[in-house]
Amino acid sequence: MMIMKLASRVSMIKPSPTLVITAKAGALRAEGRDIIDFGAGEPDFNTPDHIKMAAIHAVESNFTRYTPVGGIDELKDAIIGKLKRDNYLSYRRSEIIVSCGAKHTLFNLSQALFDEGDEVIIPSPYWVSYPDIVLLTGARPVIVETREENGFKMTPAELEAAITKNSKAVIINSPSNPTGCVYSKEELAALAEVVLHHQLIVVSDDIYEKIIYDDFPFWNITAVNPSLKDLTVVVNGISKAYAMTGWRIGYAAAPEFLIAAMAKIQSQSTSNPSSISQKAAVEALTGDQQIIAGMVAEFQKRRDYVVSTLESFDGISCLEPQGAFYVFPNVESLYGLRCGNKKILDSTTLAEYLLDEAEVAVVPGIAFGNDRHIRISYATSMALIEKGLERIRMALKRLS
CATH class of the missing domain: 3.40.640.10 (Type I PLP-dependent aspartate aminotransferase-like (Major domain))
Structure with a gap:
């Protein structure tokens, strides 16, 4: 029987880690778990109406x-x-x-x-x-x-x-x-x-x-x-x-x-x-560029809250970002701690712990080439940010 063989280039690369985290969070949510996703790399705002109307006009004009x-x-x-x-x-x-x-x-x-x-x-x-x-x-x-x-x-x-x-x-x-x-x-x-x-x-x-x-x-x-x-x-x-x-x-x-x-x-x-x-x-x-300013103002408010909150957690330090909608906190001080039979060895095991124990999805820093950090996206509502960070705080308190 002939066996299909993949090209060698496929083994050279890996699936996008951020999309893997988002998919895993979505699968757990579909199982009924209340997962807060801090892994997403996209704004949580809706596309502005005037842009959507341009697309609708294109469809109605048969620009297809x-x-x-x-x-x-x-x-x-x-x-x-x-x-x-x-x-x-x-x-x-x-x-x-x-x-x-x-x-x-x-x-x-x-x-x-x-x-x-x-x-x-x-x-x-x-x-x-x-x-x-x-x-x-x-x-x-x-x-x-x-x-x-x-x-x-x-x-x-x-x-x-x-x-x-x-x-x-x-x-x-x-x-x-x-x-x-x-x-x-x-x-x-x-x-x-x-x-x-x-x-x-x-x-x-x-x-x-x-x-x-x-x-x-x-x-x-x-x-x-x-x-x-x-x-x-x-x-x-x-x-x-x-x-x-x-x-x-x-x-x-x-x-x-x-x-x-x-x-x-x-x-x-x-x-x-x-x-x-x-x-x-x-x-x-x-078209109107003012919509960007409103979105950025909301992101900045979230950034300020996330950074100040993470800085208050034992074992975490967080550099204040000047742009985008992510923070990249240093979590290396948590390595070696454990909760029951779960030991935090690196950014991957910490991300797994937070997903399992806190029901919060973050991306391990190793995906970005730095294993001392994790990435948290604040492209989500302030209510979910507050809830998710509180869950992280409680999960970290269980480590010793």
């Missing part, structure tokens, strides 16, 4: 057929306008591609850029999918462990130390998932000098750009140093800023030859992103 592979001109123009308005960056239509979410954008650009033997520098803690997306190209992720005392931000010296003759690119995610750190203009300028010296490609993942607190300014590295424009891929999307995770629209701005290569890859995989979602994205980028 294939579009150009890399997106409609109307959306490309909206993206060009957004980049000029918000980021002081100028691009042409031929330098823009629209894909099925920012993750799809990152996958396409990696397939277009990286070969076997290339090295891609990724600061840790990192978004869970970066290393696997790189591995699927045959390239090697080179992890740079950042330090909590530096706000989890990679320094020029740390970047310099990671560079070899095989280094091709570096990924910068600001604001960061999972830490919420935001690079300042001065910090990006210093990194840009190292990048230019070694002629590295920069993948600038700006997906949390709009979710920043305390009036901290957002800067893209290319806006800081325009000499980097031909070496930079700007990645963004509508999912986080406009509460549109399910609409699946991401985009990239980059040199024309790279955008053409990404479009070629996309043409043989997904073809165009959803026509209806593209029309909604046009409205998101060109």
Whole structure:
């Protein structure tokens, strides 16, 4: 009997840990357990009505057929306008591609850029999918462990130390998932000098750009140093800023030859992103932007509560994030403690303990390359945040 054999590349990667946690929490909830999910990486707000109406109009107008592979001109123009308005960056239509979410954008650009033997520098803690997306190209992720005392931000010296003759690119995610750190203009300028010296490609993942607190300014590295424009891929999307995770629209701005290569890859995989979602994205980028401020104000209120509450727990310290909607508390002091026959050995066993004993889902820090921490998302209601943190507090008190 013939046995079907999987391709070897499948064994090189793992399922997204954040989606695994969310699925497990959902399965337990379906069994009747009252699970509070602090694992989700999406805003809990509804997509604004004016954006939904644009999608409804697209359906009623029968805008339901294939579009150009890399997106409609109307959306490309909206993206060009957004980049000029918000980021002081100028691009042409031929330098823009629209894909099925920012993750799809990152996958396409990696397939277009990286070969076997290339090295891609990724600061840790990192978004869970970066290393696997790189591995699927045959390239090697080179992890740079950042330090909590530096706000989890990679320094020029740390970047310099990671560079070899095989280094091709570096990924910068600001604001960061999972830490919420935001690079300042001065910090990006210093990194840009190292990048230019070694002629590295920069993948600038700006997906949390709009979710920043305390009036901290957002800067893209290319806006800081325009000499980097031909070496930079700007990645963004509508999912986080406009509460549109399910609409699946991401985009990239980059040199024309790279955008053409990404479009070629996309043409043989997904073809165009959803026509209806593209029309909604046009409205998101060109319509009323005040809805973002209200959402960010609510996130900031939650951030303040979560950080101050976690700081009051024995064995936990929590750096205050400047952006995104996650905290990344240090829980290393809890390792070695136990409750009955359950011993906390690492971030994974702590996450399992909290799910089983507190009915709260968090993501272990090892998924992000740092086993001393866990990630807690506050993209949920204040009532659930208060309830969930109280459950965590009671569960931790049972450890000794």
